[in-house]
Amino acid sequence: MKRPQAQVAVLQAADAQKDRRIDDVAAEADLKPEAATRAAFELEADGLVSVSEETLEHYELTDEGDRYVRESLPEQDLYEAAIDAGAADGPVQMGQVIGASGLEGGAVDIALSNYARKAYGSIDSGEITANQDADPGSDPEMLALEAVADRRVEDADTDALDQLERRGHLDVREETVRSVQLTDDGVTALMEGVEAAETVDQLTPEMLTSGEWEDVAFTEYNVEADAEDVSHGKEHILRQTANRVKDTLVGMGFSEMEGPHADAQFWINDCLFMPQDHPARTHWDQFALEEPEEIGHLPPDLVERVRSAHKEGVGPDSEGYHSPWTEDIARGMDLRGHTTSLSMRYLSGHQVGELDPPERYFSVEKVYRNDTLDPTHLLEFFQIEGWVMAEDLSVRDLMGTFTEFYEQFGITDLEFKPHYNPYTEPSFELFGTHPETGEVVEVGNSGIFRDEVLTPLGVDCDVMAWGLSLERLLMLMYGFEDIRDVHGTLCDLELLRETEVIR
Amino acid sequence: MPVVDVDPDELRYLTGHDEKDDDELKSDLFNLGLEFEGWTEDDEFQLEFAPDRLDRLSVEGVARSLRYHYGDDRGVDIPNTNSADWTIEVEDQPDERPYVTGAIVRGLDMDEAALESLIQLQEKLHATMGRKRAKGAIGVHDLTMLKGNSVTDETGKSITYTSADPDEATFVPLDADAEMTPSEVMASHETGQTYGDLVADFDRVPAIYDAIGLFSFPPVINGRRTEVSVDSRDLFIEMTGTDQWTIDHMCNIVCYALAARGGQVEKVDVSYADDAPGEYAGKTLERPDFSVRTKTVTHDRIESILGVSLDSREVIDYAERAGLDATETESDDGMAYEVEVPPYRVDVIHPLDIIDDIGRALGFNSLEPTYPDVSTVGGRHERSRLEDAARDAxxxxxxxxxLNFHMTNEVENFERMGLGPDTTGGDVVGQTDPVTIQEPYSEDYTILRTWALPSIMMVLENNTHRSYPQDLAEIGLAAGLDDSENTGVAEHRTVAAALARTDASYEDAKARLQALADAFDKNLETPPTTHPSFIGGRAAEVVLDGESVGVIGEIHPKVLVEHDLELPVAAFEFRLDALE
Structure with missing residues (x-):
C-alpha cells in the first residue's frame, strides 16, 4: 500500500497498545503538528487509526509569577524581615519591618494580606508579630510556582494553583490534546507493508502523459494565503454604460447614426430652428472654430428652405422669427453642442438617402459645451439621442417609448413636465424616480419636432426625439459624485480598476 | 433659463387669492412650469421657467397666468386704450437702429413694490427679447417732465426719435449730476461703459428729444429729468431697436403689466418721416398694437398630436383656459378652429403652439402612455461595431x-511629445494641422487632438502613485484640418496603446500589436522609421496589409522625463479603419 509520506510516518509512530499524543508522533516523524494531525484524521477516515481527544489545563507563569519564583513572595520577604527585627519575641513597629524588607508600593499590601492568611504572624495597631513556627520555606504556593516553572505541574497542590491564579501569578488555558492508537486494520496494514508515496509541488505534463499522477501526492498549499494583485484589462466604465444603452436601443429597433463632431452651425442650429440671435448661440455657450472657419458646401435648396422657415415660417399661420438670418452664420463651423446635428443630417436625406417612415435612429456620442468644469459638468460629454419617425405620432407615443427606455435602467414613474425648446412642440422635460434614493430627478428632454424643422428637411410625417447625457445616466445608476474621476486625463486608474462592471 | 423674483404677497394681491399659502402658490406655479428655485434676500420667490413665456417676466404676468390656471379668467383679454394725444416723430434716426415704438400709461398709483416690478420687467425683457438691449431697449419716463413740441394738428404733442452727434449733444444722465455728452457717458458712466459698445461704431448715436432738449440716449441710458419714482402717475414708454415686431411686443408686455396695476393705456402715434431709414418710411403706426393674431388649427391635428379624442366644446374650453379664444370653423382639412392669440403672447408663431397650450390646459400627465405600433429593425453602425471589436481585443x-477628452492644447498634443507646433516637423503620426477653437477661455482646451498617445501619456503622468504595470489603451476620435473634406476636417478613430512597466520593451508592444493584427486577419509589417516621440532605432511604421497606418516604438526618454515617468513606456498608435 502507498500512502502519503505524512500518513506513513504517523502509522509507523503510532502504537497499537496505547494512545500516543500526536505532538509526540509529529516530533518523532519530523512533521509539523498540523500535518501530523491532518494525516491522523485521514488515517482515521480509512479506519487505520483511532483518534482520541482530551482537554488539558495548561499553566503558565505570568510576568509577576515569574519574578516571584526567581526571587521570593512578598509575604516571605516580610516574614524574614519581621524575624530579623525580633517580632517572634513580641510586637515590633510595622514601619520599621517594612522598611527593612525592601518592599515597595503594591507589594506591601500583597505582603500584608497574605502574611496573616498564611499565619506567618499577626498585625495589630501598626505592630507586627511573627509566628516562630511558620515555615515560609515550604510555602505551598511557592512550591506550586516552582512546579509550574519546572513544568512539573502534576506535583503542585491544586488549591495552591487556584490561589496563584487568583493572585494573577498564573495563566490557565485549556488545550485539546489529540492522541492516536493503531487499530487492528492499521496493524494489518503495517504488517503487509506501507510505502511512502512521493509528494510533488507542480503537476507536470509528463506526469499526466505517463500516468505518474496516480501515485503521487501533491504538496499542500496554504490555500487561504493572499495572492498577488493582478491588474486586468477592462473596458472603461462609461463605454460599458454606452454599450448597455446601445444594446437597449438596438433591442427597441433603433439604428445607430454616425457623423461629424466638427460641423456647420447650419446642421447644429439652423436646421433645428434655433434663431441666429438665440442666446445659446453666442460664443459663451458653443465652441466656434477658428480653423476651419466655415463649411465647404451646404445643399443650396435646403439652405433656402431653412432660411425661409426662419424668416417666414412654414405653412399657413406660421410666422417664423423676427430675427436676422444669414447663410454666413449658418456656414460657420462649431464643435457640435448636441448630436441632434446628426438627426438633422439623417432626416434631410443627405446622410444615408431619403428615409421613409417608420424609422428609429439613435446615437450615443460626444458633444461639446462651453460650460464650467465642475463635478457634474464637462466640456465634452456623451449625449444619448434618439428619434422615431412615423405617421401620426402623438405625445402618448412619446411617453410610451421613453417610459419603456428608462425602465430598462430602473428609472420608473416617469413624469413629463411641459417645457420649451425652439425645435420641438410640445416639449417635455423628463423626470423619473432614482432607482437607489427614490428622489425625483431630471432624466432628459424630449418633444415632437416642429413643422419649421421637418418641412424644410422634406419630412412630411411626425418625428419625436429625446436626449439626455450618458454621464447623468451613469451617475444616476451607479452613484458617482464627481464625473471628472472617470472621464478625461485626470482620471484615477485606481478608481477605474476598482469600479464594479456594468451588467 | 430666465429667473424672475416674485413677492408672494403681491401674487396673492394681484390674483385675488389671499387664502393661498406659500406652499400652495409654489405648487400651482410648478404646474404652470414656473419652478421655485429659492428665496431672495427680500423674501421673494425666485422662479425659473423656460424662455418661451416672456409675458411672465413680472409678478403681474405670473398673476395673470395663475388667474387663467385657477379659472378666474377665461379667453382673450384686451385692455381699453384711449386714443393718441402724443406722437413720436421719427427722422434722421441711425440706420443701424431704425425702429421705435411707444405708449402712455396714466393714472398709476405705484408703491415701491410696483415700481420694483416695473424695473425688473424692464431688465428681464432687455436680457431676453431685447438681446441685451441690442435688439430692443426700453425707456420709461415720467410724462409730466416732458414738454411736447407742437405737432401739425396743433392740439397734440410730440417727442422726436433722431440721432445726435456723440460729442456735441448734452444731457444729465441717470446717476449723474452734471451735463455729459454721449461720448462722455460711454467713456466714464458705469451704465455707459456696459452698453456703450452697442452704439460705439455709430457716426451719430440714437437720441430722443422733447421741446426742452435731449432726454434719452437709447439704448444706453435715460436722462435724469424724466426719471420715474413712486410719485410718478403718468408714464411715457418708448422702445427703440432693430426690429419693429420685437419692440412692439416688448411694449405690449409692459403695457399689460401696467394695466394690471390699474393704469389706463393711451395710444401713441409713431410717425416715420418720408425719408426715414427702415421699413416704415412715410408711415404712421398706432401703438401699442393690441390687435389679436388669428391662427387656424384643425381638429384632426389636435387629436393626432395629443393622441386623444376630444369634442369641439372641450377644445374651446381648453383654449379659453389657456387665455385664448377659439371658434369652430371649416377648413380644407375638415373641422378646425380659428384661435385668437392675445398681443402679449410672443411665443405663439405656429398653429402647433396652440396645440401645446391646449395640451397643457388638458394636463399632459393625465394622458396614458402608449407604445407606438410601428416596427423597425435596429442595429449598430459598422464603425462602432469595429471600434467595439478592437476594444474587446x-x-x-x-x-x-x-476615455479621454478630444479637446486638448498644442503643448500637450505636440510640444511635450517632442513634436513641433505645425507640419514642418515632417509627415509623422500626430503631426497634422489641428482644428482650433475660436477665442478659447481655457488654455487647456484650444484644439482637437490630432492623436491619442498624448492623452495616454497624461493619464500615466497623473497616476504615477498607482501600481504598475499600467497597460493603457484608448480608441477614440482624432482630427486634423483637411481641405478635401466638406467640413474642412478629417475625423478618424485612432487606436492607441501604451505599456508602462519596469521592463517595457519594443518587443512587448509589437507582440500585442501582432496579436491585434492577427485577430483582424491583417498582415503586419514594421519597417524602421523615425518619430520625435520615440527612441531612434526603436521605432517603426505600423503597416497593415501594405498600408502605412501608424507608429510603434519605445517612447523617448525626454518625453518620459517631461511626463515625470520613471520607467520605460512602449507604445503604438494607428488608424482604426485599417482593421476594417
Whole structure:
C-alpha cells in the first residue's frame, strides 16, 4: 500500500497498545503538528487509526509569577524581615519591618494580606508579630510556582494553583490534546507493508502523459494565503454604460447614426430652428472654430428652405422669427453642442438617402459645451439621442417609448413636465424616480419636432426625439459624485480598476 | 433659463387669492412650469421657467397666468386704450437702429413694490427679447417732465426719435449730476461703459428729444429729468431697436403689466418721416398694437398630436383656459378652429403652439402612455461595431481602456511629445494641422487632438502613485484640418496603446500589436522609421496589409522625463479603419 509520506510516518509512530499524543508522533516523524494531525484524521477516515481527544489545563507563569519564583513572595520577604527585627519575641513597629524588607508600593499590601492568611504572624495597631513556627520555606504556593516553572505541574497542590491564579501569578488555558492508537486494520496494514508515496509541488505534463499522477501526492498549499494583485484589462466604465444603452436601443429597433463632431452651425442650429440671435448661440455657450472657419458646401435648396422657415415660417399661420438670418452664420463651423446635428443630417436625406417612415435612429456620442468644469459638468460629454419617425405620432407615443427606455435602467414613474425648446412642440422635460434614493430627478428632454424643422428637411410625417447625457445616466445608476474621476486625463486608474462592471 | 423674483404677497394681491399659502402658490406655479428655485434676500420667490413665456417676466404676468390656471379668467383679454394725444416723430434716426415704438400709461398709483416690478420687467425683457438691449431697449419716463413740441394738428404733442452727434449733444444722465455728452457717458458712466459698445461704431448715436432738449440716449441710458419714482402717475414708454415686431411686443408686455396695476393705456402715434431709414418710411403706426393674431388649427391635428379624442366644446374650453379664444370653423382639412392669440403672447408663431397650450390646459400627465405600433429593425453602425471589436481585443490583451477628452492644447498634443507646433516637423503620426477653437477661455482646451498617445501619456503622468504595470489603451476620435473634406476636417478613430512597466520593451508592444493584427486577419509589417516621440532605432511604421497606418516604438526618454515617468513606456498608435 502507498500512502502519503505524512500518513506513513504517523502509522509507523503510532502504537497499537496505547494512545500516543500526536505532538509526540509529529516530533518523532519530523512533521509539523498540523500535518501530523491532518494525516491522523485521514488515517482515521480509512479506519487505520483511532483518534482520541482530551482537554488539558495548561499553566503558565505570568510576568509577576515569574519574578516571584526567581526571587521570593512578598509575604516571605516580610516574614524574614519581621524575624530579623525580633517580632517572634513580641510586637515590633510595622514601619520599621517594612522598611527593612525592601518592599515597595503594591507589594506591601500583597505582603500584608497574605502574611496573616498564611499565619506567618499577626498585625495589630501598626505592630507586627511573627509566628516562630511558620515555615515560609515550604510555602505551598511557592512550591506550586516552582512546579509550574519546572513544568512539573502534576506535583503542585491544586488549591495552591487556584490561589496563584487568583493572585494573577498564573495563566490557565485549556488545550485539546489529540492522541492516536493503531487499530487492528492499521496493524494489518503495517504488517503487509506501507510505502511512502512521493509528494510533488507542480503537476507536470509528463506526469499526466505517463500516468505518474496516480501515485503521487501533491504538496499542500496554504490555500487561504493572499495572492498577488493582478491588474486586468477592462473596458472603461462609461463605454460599458454606452454599450448597455446601445444594446437597449438596438433591442427597441433603433439604428445607430454616425457623423461629424466638427460641423456647420447650419446642421447644429439652423436646421433645428434655433434663431441666429438665440442666446445659446453666442460664443459663451458653443465652441466656434477658428480653423476651419466655415463649411465647404451646404445643399443650396435646403439652405433656402431653412432660411425661409426662419424668416417666414412654414405653412399657413406660421410666422417664423423676427430675427436676422444669414447663410454666413449658418456656414460657420462649431464643435457640435448636441448630436441632434446628426438627426438633422439623417432626416434631410443627405446622410444615408431619403428615409421613409417608420424609422428609429439613435446615437450615443460626444458633444461639446462651453460650460464650467465642475463635478457634474464637462466640456465634452456623451449625449444619448434618439428619434422615431412615423405617421401620426402623438405625445402618448412619446411617453410610451421613453417610459419603456428608462425602465430598462430602473428609472420608473416617469413624469413629463411641459417645457420649451425652439425645435420641438410640445416639449417635455423628463423626470423619473432614482432607482437607489427614490428622489425625483431630471432624466432628459424630449418633444415632437416642429413643422419649421421637418418641412424644410422634406419630412412630411411626425418625428419625436429625446436626449439626455450618458454621464447623468451613469451617475444616476451607479452613484458617482464627481464625473471628472472617470472621464478625461485626470482620471484615477485606481478608481477605474476598482469600479464594479456594468451588467 | 430666465429667473424672475416674485413677492408672494403681491401674487396673492394681484390674483385675488389671499387664502393661498406659500406652499400652495409654489405648487400651482410648478404646474404652470414656473419652478421655485429659492428665496431672495427680500423674501421673494425666485422662479425659473423656460424662455418661451416672456409675458411672465413680472409678478403681474405670473398673476395673470395663475388667474387663467385657477379659472378666474377665461379667453382673450384686451385692455381699453384711449386714443393718441402724443406722437413720436421719427427722422434722421441711425440706420443701424431704425425702429421705435411707444405708449402712455396714466393714472398709476405705484408703491415701491410696483415700481420694483416695473424695473425688473424692464431688465428681464432687455436680457431676453431685447438681446441685451441690442435688439430692443426700453425707456420709461415720467410724462409730466416732458414738454411736447407742437405737432401739425396743433392740439397734440410730440417727442422726436433722431440721432445726435456723440460729442456735441448734452444731457444729465441717470446717476449723474452734471451735463455729459454721449461720448462722455460711454467713456466714464458705469451704465455707459456696459452698453456703450452697442452704439460705439455709430457716426451719430440714437437720441430722443422733447421741446426742452435731449432726454434719452437709447439704448444706453435715460436722462435724469424724466426719471420715474413712486410719485410718478403718468408714464411715457418708448422702445427703440432693430426690429419693429420685437419692440412692439416688448411694449405690449409692459403695457399689460401696467394695466394690471390699474393704469389706463393711451395710444401713441409713431410717425416715420418720408425719408426715414427702415421699413416704415412715410408711415404712421398706432401703438401699442393690441390687435389679436388669428391662427387656424384643425381638429384632426389636435387629436393626432395629443393622441386623444376630444369634442369641439372641450377644445374651446381648453383654449379659453389657456387665455385664448377659439371658434369652430371649416377648413380644407375638415373641422378646425380659428384661435385668437392675445398681443402679449410672443411665443405663439405656429398653429402647433396652440396645440401645446391646449395640451397643457388638458394636463399632459393625465394622458396614458402608449407604445407606438410601428416596427423597425435596429442595429449598430459598422464603425462602432469595429471600434467595439478592437476594444474587446485590446482588453483581452490586458489593456485598461481609457476615455479621454478630444479637446486638448498644442503643448500637450505636440510640444511635450517632442513634436513641433505645425507640419514642418515632417509627415509623422500626430503631426497634422489641428482644428482650433475660436477665442478659447481655457488654455487647456484650444484644439482637437490630432492623436491619442498624448492623452495616454497624461493619464500615466497623473497616476504615477498607482501600481504598475499600467497597460493603457484608448480608441477614440482624432482630427486634423483637411481641405478635401466638406467640413474642412478629417475625423478618424485612432487606436492607441501604451505599456508602462519596469521592463517595457519594443518587443512587448509589437507582440500585442501582432496579436491585434492577427485577430483582424491583417498582415503586419514594421519597417524602421523615425518619430520625435520615440527612441531612434526603436521605432517603426505600423503597416497593415501594405498600408502605412501608424507608429510603434519605445517612447523617448525626454518625453518620459517631461511626463515625470520613471520607467520605460512602449507604445503604438494607428488608424482604426485599417482593421476594417
Amino acid at each position: 485590446l482588453v483581452g490583451l490586458g489593456f485598461e481602456d481609457l
